Amino acid sequence: MPEIDLGVTPLRELNGALHKLPKDTNETHWVIDNPAGGHAIAAGLDAPLTVEVNGPVGYYCAGMNKLATVQIRGSAGVGVAENMMSGFVHVSGDASQAAGATGRGGLLRIDGNASSRCGISMKGIDIVVKGSVGHMSAFMAQAGNLVVFGDAGDALGDSIYEARLFVRGGVKSLGADCIEKEMRDEHKAAVHDILTRAGINGQIDPSEFKRYGSARKLYNFNVDHAGDY
Amino acid sequence: MDATPITTPRKSATFDDYTLSEIRRAAASGIYDIRGGGAKRKVPNFDDLLFLGASMSRYPLEGYREKCSTDVWLGTRFAEKPIHLKIPVTIAGMSFGSLSAQAKESLGRGASKMGTSTTTGDGGMTEEERGHSSILVYQLLPSRYGMNPDDLRRADAIEVVIGQGAKPGGGGMLLGQKISDRVAHMRTLPKGIDQRSACRHPDWTGPDDLEIKIQELREITDWQKPIYIKVGASRPYYDTALAVKSGADVVVLDGMQGGTAATQEVFIEHIGLPLLSAIRPAVQALQDLGMHRKVQLIVSGGIRTGADVAKALALGADAVAIGTAALAAIGDNDPALEEEYRKLGTTAGAYDDWHEGKCPAGINTQNPELSVRLDPELGGRRLANYLAVLTLEAQTIARACGKSHVHNLEPEDLVALTVEAAAMAQVPLAGTQWVPGLTGA
Numbered sequence: 001m002p003e004i005d006l007g008v009t010p011l012r013e014l015n016g017a018l019h020k021l022p023k024d025t026n027e028t029h030w031v032i033d034n035p036a037g038g039h040a041i042a043a044g045l046d047a048p049l050t051v052e053v054n055g056p057v058g059y060y061c062a063g064m065n066k067l068a069t070v071q072i073r074g075s076a077g078v079g080v081a082e083n084m085m086s087g088f089v090h091v092s093g094d095a096s097q098a099a100g101a102t103g104r105g106g107l108l109r110i111d112g113n114a115s116s117r118c119g120i121s122m123k124g125i126d127i128v129v130k131g132s133v134g135h136m137s138a139f140m141a142q143a144g145n146l147v148v149f150g151d152a153g154d155a156l157g158d159s160i161y162e163a164r165l166f167v168r169g170g171v172k173s174l175g176a177d178c179i180e181k182e183m184r185d186e187h188k189a190a191v192h193d194i195l196t197r198a199g200i201n202g203q204i205d206p207s208e209f210k211r212y213g214s215a216r217k218l219y220n221f222n223v224d225h226a227g228d229y
Numbered sequence: 230m231d232a233t234p235i236t237t238p239r240k241s242a243t244f245d246d247y248t249l250s251e252i253r254r255a256a257a258s259g260i261y262d263i264r265g266g267g268a269k270r271k272v273p274n275f276d277d278l279l280f281l282g283a284s285m286s287r288y289p290l291e292g293y294r295e296k297c298s299t300d301v302w303l304g305t306r307f308a309e310k311p312i313h314l315k316i317p318v319t320i321a322g323m324s325f326g327s328l329s330a331q332a333k334e335s336l337g338r339g340a341s342k343m344g345t346s347t348t349t350g351d352g353g354m355t356e357e358e359r360g361h362s363s364i365l366v367y368q369l370l371p372s373r374y375g376m377n378p379d380d381l382r383r384a385d386a387i388e389v390v391i392g393q394g395a396k397p398g399g400g401g402m403l404l405g406q407k408i409s410d411r412v413a414h415m416r417t418l419p420k421g422i423d424q425r426s427a428c429r430h431p432d433w434t435g436p437d438d439l440e441i442k443i444q445e446l447r448e449i450t451d452w453q454k455p456i457y458i459k460v461g462a463s464r465p466y467y468d469t470a471l472a473v474k475s476g477a478d479v480v481v482l483d484g485m486q487g488g489t490a491a492t493q494e495v496f497i498e499h500i501g502l503p504l505l506s507a508i509r510p511a512v513q514a515l516q517d518l519g520m521h522r523k524v525q526l527i528v529s530g531g532i533r534t535g536a537d538v539a540k541a542l543a544l545g546a547d548a549v550a551i552g553t554a555a556l557a558a559i560g561d562n563d564p565a566l567e568e569e570y571r572k573l574g575t576t577a578g579a580y581d582d583w584h585e586g587k588c589p590a591g592i593n594t595q596n597p598e599l600s601v602r603l604d605p606e607l608g609g610r611r612l613a614n615y616l617a618v619l620t621l622e623a624q625t626i627a628r629a630c631g632k633s634h635v636h637n638l639e640p641e642d643l644v645a646l647t648v649e650a651a652a653m654a655q656v657p658l659a660g661t662q663w664v665p666g667l668t669g670a
């Protein structure tokens with residue numbers, strides 16, 4: 001099991017080594033020590049690896065991840081798992097702004113809180129936040145699911161497309177064209193499935209969540225709705 | 230008694246026919262006008278500059294015999310694999326979605342034949358385009374439609390789009406008529422809805438963040454690809470300096486004449502600077518930082534002829550990009566289709582309702598019946614011919630000025646025909662020593 005000390009090994013060398021691993025590599029488990037808030041750690045992975053990062057990371061950790069599992073034992077800076085394609089990214093601490101931004105697949109789990117713009121422009125990723133999310137979360141969210149155990153800040157789901165938002169606590173305000181929707185059995189099943197995949201099933205009953213999504217009034221420009229923008 | 234003679238009916242210069250028609254249109258619809266293309270009104274441009282050529286004080290080079298090189302290296306600052314273009318003209322980013330797959334393929338074929346690059350756009354990378362473009366630049370836009378690491382890795386360069394000349398500060402716009410199944414799928418959006426994409430990037434704000442974003446892109450692609458930053462011309466000195474600070478290999482500067490697939494008319498005509506006025510400040514920023522020719526400058530917005538290319542290079546650019554002209558070369562707004570343009574209430578040369586998806590030339594459309602009209606092989610050949618002419622013309626001018634490489638053209642080879650152009654391009658008014666703004670009153 002390779003153990004890399006980022007205090008010694010340059011980031012470029014580490015990421016380069018991770019990128020060179022073939023998909024059927026035997027070296028599937030990596031440990032990274034001393035991340036010290038560095039940026040773009042384990043970005044661009046493309047193999048079924050497990051990468052443990054012991055400590056806080058800076059911007060874009062696990063950016064554009066494919067297939068890999070990245071465990072961050074600490075907090076994450078801006079854009080953790082941005083544009084993730086597949087795989088699993090788990091932050092044990094808090095996450096800064098734009099967590100999971102534009103993500104297209106895979107699962108992002110944040111055990112602490114996520115700051116503003118969590119899931120901005122998300123395109124298919126599933127995000128679970130055990131704490132609360134900040135303002136403008138799921139702005140222009142296109143597809144995927146955002147599950148929040150705590151509260152959501154202002155303008156949740158502003159200009160949302162087809163993503164589904166599940167919030168257990170309070171929502172300070174909803175953004176343009178975002179409305180509360182009925183939580184049907186299929187949605188409870190979806191939340192159950194996401195929590196199971198995130199390894200936190202059984203802690204919370206899916207029926208405690210409220211569902212939010214698009215009113216679809218801004219889908220085709222209508223001058224009578226111009227004031228909603 | 231004779232009746233008093235009446236004066237000739239006289240229309241207002243302020244409230245001209247076009248303006249009045251726009252007032253009526255606005256009154257009837259309640260919404261601003263959206264269209265494609267670039268600024269249509271006259272703004273100071275390269276027509277107001279002239280080359281001096283060689284005579285007693287400088288030698289010209291023999292046409293056809295003495296070599297005048299045209300190649301360009303891009304991305305030499307940080308990228309392990311910089312790009313080498315054979316000609317100083319590239320194809321600007323135009324999205325699949327606004328353009329048909331056949332149009333994208335035509336652009337790829339034509340550019341590849343001439344040894345230059347094409348660029349994706351706000352809609353991701355298509356196979357047609359990757360397959361037919363020997364050098365392909367992949368855009369990272371605020372919308373991130375279709376963005377994925379595999380395409381990043383198979384691109385030859387990455388262009389972070391901050392803005393476009395037609396709409397500095399504006400987001401993308403693709404209206405429902407053009408969101409076909411394929412376009413919807415690539416963008417992860419429902420079919421047939423209006424797509425108004427963000428104007429700011431989702432995961433960074435400001436140059437300090439951008440520097441980190443670029444570091445991420447370099448890490449993902451193992452520091453191999455050149456990274457461009459594209460800005461609309463608005464504050465070119467500072468934008469260029471900040472692009473350099475953010476770690477760009479190449480700055481792309483797009484003037485207000487630059488085309489767009491669809492934007493509000495008021496945006497196109499009233500926001501941003503004409504290219505002529507933007508090049509010198511951008512070059513000055515590079516020079517002040519000791520980065521001229523180290524960070525390359527590509528300029529675009531209204532480039533039509535080899536003379537325009539030569540003038541842009543003489544002002545300090547390393548290459549130019551073309552959009553509108555490339556579309557015209559493959560058949561956009563061709564008078565041969567006049568009858569069909571008439572049916573759309575317009576005329577060849579004026580058609581700009583590209584967002585409606587009814588383009589008779591099969592270029593600005595997703596309608597399969599229209600897009601099959603464009604033969605990508607023929608389109609590619611026409612584009613290659615046009616690029617060859619631009620290059621020959623630029624070489625002709627460079628040889629006349631005694632230059633063995635088009636990059637040796639310099640501001641000292643130019644004079645201006647108008648006071649405005651002299652001030653904007655910082656070259657003397659023809660027949661004088663006067664550079665308004667520099668040499669005294």
Ligand SMILES: Cc1cc2nc3c(=O)[nH]c(=O)nc-3n(C[C@H](O)[C@H](O)[C@H](O)COP(=O)(O)O)c2cc1C
Nearest residue numbers: 321322323324350351487488490530531551552553
């Ligand atoms: C049909 C069309 C689509 C365009 N789409 C994009 C785009 O997706 N991204 C972008 O950065 N610029 C886009 N542009 C702008 C061009 O990249 C370029 O800046 C401009 O066309 C240059 O000016 P010119 O048309 O006068 O040559 C588009 C332009 C046109 C005409």
